[in-house]
Amino acid sequence: MRWWKVLGLASVVGVAATGVVIARAERRRRAYTPEEIRSRLRDRHAEAASPAAGDQPQP
Template structure:
């Protein structure tokens, strides 16, 4: 096999692996209900507010 054939097979394998990872992330993201997403966002916002109040956030 020539080097360009090996490179082509490697590129094909890389694209296939990337597609698998994207599909897996999409399934995980869509598994949440809107209420669960809302609760998580509210919790993250509360943590950010608490960190800001404590002075833990670095400001440039």
């Protein structure tokens, strides 16, 4: 088998694998309902807005 055939085959396999990864991520992202997304964002915002337990208030 010539080297360019192996390179072409590896390219096709790489493109297919990338498509699988993208499809899985998209499926996982679309599985959330809008209410779940809103609640997660609110939780993350509340966590970021509240001071950490070890932080001292700045004067």
